[in-house]
Amino acid sequence: MRKKATIEQPRSVLPSGKAENDFFTRVYEVVRLIPKGRVTSYGAIARFLGSGRSARMVGWAMNAAHHQHPPVPAHRVVNRNGQLSGKMHFGNPDEMERLLQKEKIQVVQDTVVDFEHHFWDPAKEIEFL
DNA sequence: CCGGTGACTCTAT
DNA sequence: TATAGAGCCACCG
Numbered sequence: 382m383r384k385k386a387t388i389e390q391p392r393s394v395l396p397s398g399k400a401e402n403d404f405f406t407r408v409y410e411v412v413r414l415i416p417k418g419r420v421t422s423y424g425a426i427a428r429f430l431g432s433g434r435s436a437r438m439v440g441w442a443m444n445a446a447h448h449q450h451p452p453v454p455a456h457r458v459v460n461r462n463g464q465l466s467g468k469m470h471f472g473n474p475d476e477m478e479r480l481l482q483k484e485k486i487q488v489v490q491d492t493v494v495d496f497e498h499h500f501w502d503p504a505k506e507i508e509f510l
Numbered sequence: 511c512c513g514g515t516g517a518c519t520c521t522a523t
Numbered sequence: 524t525a526t527a528g529a530g531c532c533a534c535c536g
Contacts, residue, residue, distance in 0.1 A: 404533075423518050427531090434531050436518035441533060443517050460518065467517030477517095515534090523527080 404430065408442040409449055411503050415457040418484045419501035420493055422461045429503035443467060456480040463496030 411426050423436040423443075432438070439458070446453040456477045460466045468477040468491065478488045487494035 424520090427518080432531080434519070435533095436531080437516060438518090438532060440517035445534090446517095455517080458517075465517090470517055512536105514536095516532105518531090519529105521527100521529085523525100 404432070404435075404438060405442040405445065408439050409446060409453045411507065412443075412446070412453050412455065412458060413451065414503070414507060415454060415501050418486060418499065420457045420459055420463070420481070420486065420496070420499050421501045421503060422459060424461050425500075425502055425504070426458070429507070440467065444470060454480075457484075457501075459493055459496075463493035465491045465493070 407430050408426060411429060415421055423439040424433075426439045427433055427435045443453075443455045443458060446455045455467065456471070458467070465477050465481075465488065468474050471477045471480075473479075478491070481488050481493065486499055493499060
């Protein structure tokens, strides 16, 4: 019986008044739930967050993810074909691939090998509290 | 306020 | 199988 990851229901505003549930923040929450050795896609995250065609926004969020705390494992997010389309945004163009290899994910020609086998679908793996 | 931009994806040709 | 266009919408100047 594997336990599903969980995430809080969307709330418009936190008691602090901070926008906890703005799109970027929710993207970060989802990405942080991706287990080591697994990957997902920009589109899958966008669909999970209820904005199916906003995959670009997810990419945008990743662009700003470097400064986030806790850290966001942006290297586990690739495009729908398993390609490392975001590699150029890591300090070193080979950094993204290196991080994935480190998690036993094979990468050949900027593409995750056996992508579907490693694919982690937020819609199936996360349940709301 | 406006418009260009983009770590994307889907559809039509 | 390839290529082009559109939808998407936060950010920035």
